[in-house]
Amino acid sequence: MTKEMQQTQDEKNLAHMEVVIGKIMRIGVALALVAMLVGFVLLCLNPQAANQPFPTRLSLIWQGLISWQPLAWMMFGLLLLIFTPVLRVVVSIFAFAKIHDHLYVAITTLVLFILCIAIVYGYHAR
Amino acid sequence: MVTQTLIMLVTGVVAGALGSILGLGGGIIVTPVLTIFMSLDIKYAVGASIIAVIATSSGSAVAFLKDDVLNLRVAMFLEIFTTLGALLGAILSGFFHATVLYFLFGALLIFQAWNMWQKLRGSKTETVLTQSDALAEKLELNGEYYDKQEGKTIQYGLERVPGGAAVMFGAGIASGLLGIGSGAFKVMAMDGVMKMPLKASSATSNLMMGVTAAASATVYFFNGMINPVIAVPMALGILVGSTIGSHVMQYLPARLIRKIFIPVVLIMALQLIFKGMAVF
Numbered sequence: 286m287t288k289e290m291q292q293t294q295d296e297k298n299l300a301h302m303e304v305v306i307g308k309i310m311r312i313g314v315a316l317a318l319v320a321m322l323v324g325f326v327l328l329c330l331n332p333q334a335a336n337q338p339f340p341t342r343l344s345l346i347w348q349g350l351i352s353w354q355p356l357a358w359m360m361f362g363l364l365l366l367i368f369t370p371v372l373r374v375v376v377s378i379f380a381f382a383k384i385h386d387h388l389y390v391a392i393t394t395l396v397l398f399i400l401c402i403a404i405v406y407g408y409h410a411r
Numbered sequence: 412m413v414t415q416t417l418i419m420l421v422t423g424v425v426a427g428a429l430g431s432i433l434g435l436g437g438g439i440i441v442t443p444v445l446t447i448f449m450s451l452d453i454k455y456a457v458g459a460s461i462i463a464v465i466a467t468s469s470g471s472a473v474a475f476l477k478d479d480v481l482n483l484r485v486a487m488f489l490e491i492f493t494t495l496g497a498l499l500g501a502i503l504s505g506f507f508h509a510t511v512l513y514f515l516f517g518a519l520l521i522f523q524a525w526n527m528w529q530k531l532r533g534s535k536t537e538t539v540l541t542q543s544d545a546l547a548e549k550l551e552l553n554g555e556y557y558d559k560q561e562g563k564t565i566q567y568g569l570e571r572v573p574g575g576a577a578v579m580f581g582a583g584i585a586s587g588l589l590g591i592g593s594g595a596f597k598v599m600a601m602d603g604v605m606k607m608p609l610k611a612s613s614a615t616s617n618l619m620m621g622v623t624a625a626a627s628a629t630v631y632f633f634n635g636m637i638n639p640v641i642a643v644p645m646a647l648g649i650l651v652g653s654t655i656g657s658h659v660m661q662y663l664p665a666r667l668i669r670k671i672f673i674p675v676v677l678i679m680a681l682q683l684i685f686k687g688m689a690v691f
Contacts, residue, residue: 303483307473314469318650321643328640341635359639360632363462366646367628369469370621377487388550393487396622399494403501403626408633 295384302380306373313372317365324358331355371400416644418449423463423648428656429675430467430594430649431617432668441645442682451641457590458636459645461628464592466646468621470653471614480661481614482554485569485601486622489579493597493623496583501627503588517683520595524676531669540606543568547605556611559661567608575605587627592620595676609668613660 328334339356340346346364349357374397381389422444441463445456543553547569555566569575582596594616601612631637660668 299483310469311473314473314650317469318647321647324639325643325647335640339635339639341633356639359643360637363637363639363642363646364632366462366465366469367625367632369472370465370618370625373472373618374487374490374622377483380483386551389484389487392491396487396490396494399491399498400622400626403494403498404629406498406501407626407630 295386298384299380299386302383306376306380309376310369310373313365313369317362317369319362320358320365321362324355324360324362327353327355327358371397371404374400415449415641418444419641419644420648423466423645423650424652424655426463426645427467427470427649427652427654428659429652429671430463430592431471431653431656432613432660432663432671445641455636455638455641458631458638459642461590461592461624461631462637462642462646463649464624465621465628466649467592467653468617468619468624470650471617471657472621473654480556480610481618482552482607482611483618484550485552485554485607486615486618488550488552489576489597489600490619490622492576492579493583493586493619494626496580496585497587497623497626498583500584500587500589501630503584514684514687517680517687520676520680520683524673524680527669527673527676531666531673539565539608540568540570541566544570544572546572554611556608558610560664565608567606567611569605569607571604571606575600578604583623586620586623590627590631592624594620595679610660613668614657617657 334355337356340349340354340360346357346360350361374393378390378393378397381393422441426441442456442460445451445459547553550572552572553566553568555564557564578596578600582593582600585591585593585596597616597619598609598612601607601615602609607615628637
């Protein structure tokens, strides 16, 4: 196979991988949507809960989830939504690795690394 | 509470549709509605705005599954600079007053609107760069997409990558400091500086905004700045609105998108300048 044919093949594979990324993103957005809807429905059943303080600690959100607290489910959904773009970066690394684009594996890994630093800073800067 | 929820839902649908058509985060619509019409604490408005940004971005990403308008390599390469900027902006926001930046970015946006107005009056059709310059070639940033409105595949090259990267770094700082998607600056970096076609710039900007916003959103989330009673109905509306918007976008001519873009950018500029003046 000539180099050019190989390149076209790789571009086709990347286009295919973008569809895979899109599908994984759909699952992430769908999960966030479901959690937010569950919380929203629970809140409609118990509107009084809107006046309670909302949980921001992971442990409190988890406790709220298992006891079906509306605000905890809503916060969980929002957290899932916040992480969908991060998921996209992670999957893109695999996509570039699959088409042997080492330059872009490195570039995308660097983006993920910067993102992790930002998230860790956010968690500890409370 | 029912009225408030309904307002948030409707605002979300409108913000999501406009945001994904224009490659903006939708925060331009969300922030004034929350602060001016619902007299909400600016703290929660900023928190809701960043959720609006992510919901618009992810909502459009889901819709773009079948259409390869966005350029993944351009997005990831430039994301190095926006995330670095967002990290710096988030760290600086603890020490540094944002008032000056409201003015600065407001002025920059007026320049952006003027720039687009000039383009609109100038050439009738969008000019596409056919050949990438050396650096863009090395980074494999050239791309192509199928334009449904023109009915043909458009191949394009890019130029002035360092300039685009610098604007992206600034866009990241604005996002981290002010809790905005700074989509206007991202589109400006790609479309204005690097000569990427507007539709590809807009779609790529949508993807990038979500990644940049995710970093600052976690800070807001754990700070208690994101109120779920406000943010959730809005996010639900946006997911619907952005799905509609990104489908409609491909059938709109680029010149019409620009015409919608100019007043939106001007409103955003005035909004930022007024915010800065509120201190005096």
